[in-house]
Amino acid sequence: MNSETWQNLLHLESRDIVSNWFEKIHNRKLSARRAKEIISSARQGREYFRSASTASFAVRPLLAFYGVASLCRSLTLLHRWDAGEEGLKQGHGLETVAWSATLSGDLHLALASIYKLRIRTCGGLFSDLVTVTNSRTVWHVYDRAVPMPVDNKKQKLGQELCFLDILERLPDIGNTVSGGGNQKWIRLDDFIYSSEFGAEISVHGTPDHPVCIEYADAGFDLSKRNDPYNSSAEITVLKADENLFRKYLPQLIDTRVIRTMGGQPSPHLVSKFPQGSWFSQISITYMVSFIIGMLARYFPTHWSALMGGEKGDAIWPQINAAQMYIETALPELILEIVGNSIFDNKEL
Known part of the structure; x- marks a missing residue:
């Protein structure tokens, strides 16, 4: 855990600071109850990440995803003026698509098929996160911040992606993780x-x-x-x-x-995602964490085989790199979005 980043994230655990931020973003006062909701999710996220940082890789991705979800919930609540926790959709906002079928059969063949695991967007935290953050998308180009005209209406539910679609578009992961094809x-x-x-x-x-x-x-x-x-x-x-x-x-x-x-x-x-879909970096990070976390949670035999050097484990270095990316990127992205909202609060 980057000490400077997490020190700055402590601001999300201060009622005075959160109330001040909320008023700057929405031009209205924050109730005591809403402040507690934002702070509680941020504090929970910190503890999940702290636990993940010292945990075995057998459970680390799952703990990290719970941390990702908690911080994203705090961010979402901060950016919603009309409702608190009771107004958030239930669930993670992503669902697995036929994972059992994809990972069935001989173990080494199943491990080699992890690239093919698919997810689908649905109602839940992910869609709430997209709704409150996309209109505030700012691209950071080295030392400059460039606001982007992102249309939330384009973010439809039911979009499907496979794990490879995401991995091969993350520069931190490395070149052509599929072992062939064009660099993305x-x-x-x-x-x-x-x-x-x-x-x-x-x-x-x-x-x-x-x-x-x-x-x-x-x-x-x-x-x-x-x-x-x-x-x-x-x-x-x-x-x-x-x-x-x-x-x-x-x-x-x-x-x-x-x-x-x-x-x-x-x-x-x-490269654009299939069907021309567009996703913010924080939503991409959320999706990667969901996939790895759910793989570790619901397919522990496959997960243990990946870590144990079993045949078919070629994806393991990329998964390891992706986990490092998640734990580094998500807290930074939270801070950037809050900063963009506070200091550049304007409609595009």
Whole structure:
């Protein structure tokens, strides 16, 4: 647990501070009961993460997911002015899709099929989290914060993803985790956006990179320029007007474990999810934690086999890296969203 990050998260456990934040976000007073609800979830999240940090990997992902859910509940309650805990939908907001069938049969074949595990969005904490945070989405491009025009109406229930869809889009996990295929992300150089002129996205790489090709196929204009800091490197510039940008909203994900030399997260342009779905980074982190946590909880034989070096365990290094990402990223993302809401509280 990063001591500085968790020290800052203690603000969510102070009634005076939470009340002040709530008033800044919503321009209304926070009741004592609502303050206790926000604080209790934040405190519970801290304890789950503390327990996870010292627990065996046999249960660590499950404890971490409970911590993720608790912190996300606290964040959701802080951003809702109209209702408290009684107004939140029951459940995690994600459901497994035919996991028993996917993991049936010989153990080594089942382990090799973990990439294929599917989840579906449904009513619950996940959908509540999406509702209150998407309209406040801010992309952090190194030392700049760029507010994004995200339409909550596009976040429909019933969207399905497989584990591989998510893993291969996380730059912290590594290259092409499936062992083949096209790389799904490319490092960002710069990002400029305005509702009047649209977007200009610069990435470190050539126009024939799979991600650049995907966005070009969607209508983005591509051009090349030299990297001023490396004469042998190349930068590709992707441009889109406002209509195209909103229609094919780019997926950005930054690193949290792997940092720049200055210690900042490194932003990446990422391939869109299947069916053109778009997810904020905190919702992606929630989904990864849910999958790993539920795998450890409901399939302990498979989970133990992964940790024990059984045949078919090729996904284990990626799962281990994903768990490290979750425990690093989620607390930081909570702080960023709160900060964005307090200091840049405006409608796009």
